[in-house]
Amino acid sequence: MTVYDITKRATFANLQKWIEEVRRYTASNVLIILIGNKCDLESEREVDFEEARQMCQYIPEILFVMETSAKENTNVEDAFRCLATELKRQHDSSNVQALDENTVQLGQSKPLKSCSSSCNLT
Numbered sequence: 001m002t003v004y005d006i007t008k009r010a011t012f013a014n015l016q017k018w019i020e021e022v023r024r025y026t027a028s029n030v031l032i033i034l035i036g037n038k039c040d041l042e043s044e045r046e047v048d049f050e051e052a053r054q055m056c057q058y059i060p061e062i063l064f065v066m067e068t069s070a071k072e073n074t075n076v077e078d079a080f081r082c083l084a085t086e087l088k089r090q091h092d093s094s095n096v097q098a099l100d101e102n103t104v105q106l107g108q109s110k111p112l113k114s115c116s117s118s119c120n121l122t
């Protein structure tokens with residue numbers, strides 16, 4: 001999870017640096033979700049949600065974008081749930097592939113929509 005403060009543009013501007021750090025020190029298949037925190041402070045907003053969504057065009061590792069409010073507990077649990085669901089989906093998929101690389105895989109879960117406002121997992 002890479003988090004920025006929607007009320008402080010500087011935190012958004014630093015995302016590229018933090019994502020480069022993630023690339024440098026983690027595995028190549030790391031999942032990155034972008035979280036804009038403090039959505040309860042709409043009147044102080046400096047970063048539009050659409051700007052964050054556009055980052056997905058430039059940073060392919062970003063799985064999805066979501067806004068949260070830790071203060072009001074808005075979307076906090078959902079962010080963790082979405083990430084955990086995607087991790088489980090990828091784990092299950094890799095386990096099936098590991099059993100037999102030549103087997104056709106049926107019934108795989110639906111992939112996460114890239115850069116959506118929420119993970120929309122059903």
